[in-house]
Amino acid sequence: MNKKGQALVEYVLIIAIISVITVSIVSYFGGYLKDTITKTSCELIDKVYVEGSKPGEAECITKQELEKRQKNE
Numbered sequence: 259m260n261k262k263g264q265a266l267v268e269y270v271l272i273i274a275i276i277s278v279i280t281v282s283i284v285s286y287f288g289g290y291l292k293d294t295i296t297k298t299s300c301e302l303i304d305k306v307y308v309e310g311s312k313p314g315e316a317e318c319i320t321k322q323e324l325e326k327r328q329k330n331e
Contacts, residue, residue: 288314289312289313289314289315290313290314292313292314292316293309293310293313293314293316296316296317296318297316299318300318303318305318305319305320305321306318306319306320306321306323306324308324
């Protein structure tokens with residue numbers, strides 16, 4: 259009799275499944291996405307992109323800071 263309620267529940271289930279899949283993908287690839295955004299922002303602000311030891315640990319530094327780090331190694 260009440261088909262509107264059934265359709266609403268089906269839509270809510272579909273949205274919940276899509277949300278779970280999206281959150282899973284973002285959490286799995288989150289570090290790589292963060293590194294990509296960091297690399298792009300480094301280019302925009304004219305700094306040097308330095309990769310981190312793990313995905314998501316990259317950073318932007320100035321050329322002078324890079325030279326100091328290379329001297330210390």
